[in-house]
Amino acid sequence: MSQRSNKLLDRVRDAIQRKHYSYHTERRYVEWIRQFILFHNKRHPSKMDAPELEAFLTHLALERKAAVMLIQSYGN
Numbered sequence: 001m002s003q004r005s006n007k008l009l010d011r012v013r014d015a016i017q018r019k020h021y022s023y024h025t026e027r028r029y030v031e032w033i034r035q036f037i038l039f040h041n042k043r044h045p046s047k048m049d050a051p052e053l054e055a056f057l058t059h060l061a062l063e064r065k066a067a068v069m070l071i072q073s074y075g076n
Helices: 008-018 023-039 050-075
Strands: none
Touching: 008 023, 023 050
8 A cells, every 4th residue: 555645545546456457447446436425525435334325326327327318319
């Protein structure tokens, strides 16, 4: 782990790199975590639990479904 930073996303990057995951995987994991944090008004994930995760996943499911429906409507 980086001695210079104790920030969550830096710790995530360090953990992913230690496991030798690809750079693309690292970027995607960090982006999903960042989106989760922003969705909950920049609350730290350690202060959240299952209900917050469920709300985020529900939001993604509804948003994605709406996006897919919009794209499909242009195809017709």
